[in-house]
Amino acid sequence: MGAGVFVVDPVEARRSLIQFGLERAGYRVAIFASTRALDAAREQRPAAIVIAMNLADGSGIDLGRRIRHDPGLSNTRIILLAESKAPIDQAMRNSGADQCVVAPAEPEDVAPAILAVLKSHHDGDPHSLSAPGITINRSAMRVLVRGKEVPTTTLEFRLIDYLARNQGKVFTRDALLDAVWGDLHFVTPRSVDACVRRIRKKIERNSSTPAFLKTIRGIGYRLDAKAVWETTPQPCSCAVCSSARLQLEANAVEQAKPRFQTNVT
Secondary structure (H helix, E strand, O other): OOOEEEEEOOOHHHHHHHHHHHHHOOOEEEEEOOOOHHHHHHHHOOOEEEEEOEEOOEEHHHHHHHHHOOHHHOOOEEEEEEOOOOOHHHHHHHHOOOEEEEOOOOHHHHHHHHHHHHHHHHHHOOOOOOOOOEEEEOOOOEEEEOOEEEOOOHHHHHHHHHHHHOOOOOEEHHHHHHHHHOOOOOOOHHHHHHHHHHHHHHHOOOOOOOOOEEEEOOOEEEEOOOEEEOOOOOOOOOHHHHHHHHHHHHHHHHHHOOOOOOOOO
């Protein structure tokens, strides 16, 4: 069967329909009604988690944020299951979801809608959002720009990864604080500015005229470069990932050379 998918939904009938539809499509499915799904996810690390906005013991948006901030679940896709009148854009920003599915009027249409999201991700590129510029290796927490690795702190990595997953979207400083910094204390919107400046020095050819990480005056920030993610055993064959691997291999060969050589005559 295919990759594991968690379904977290307190509505039993809908949850069962989703499970039935996904299992027929070849997915391994585990179902939950509450935020206790987080503990199981940490153990099993599913490929995707479908989360209803309202859960039996809390908020699906809060659960999504906790999953997104968990280092062990950084590769897990989050699909938010929303009601038709929900503020979807805000819910996605707050939860860190990759996609949102609005629950169809007919319950039997829920599973096909979720399958369409999973299939579009797999068919388009099973482990990347293909476009030149940046390569992100989540499992190793590595960022490569134009094939060259740049060092990042954990916070810098989380910020650039979040912006890359939402390429082209503009985020206010407060929205980035909620999504990336989370519950950390003693941070202000200026903390975002400082982190952005550090990232620009590392990824831009000229940090004063950034090509990737743009400032949108009066609002916040936007990442214009899409990113390629390497997260599966089967490597991506696009030009950016290939270049990144060649660079890493060359670095490994260089580092493996002995520091001192003795000439034998």
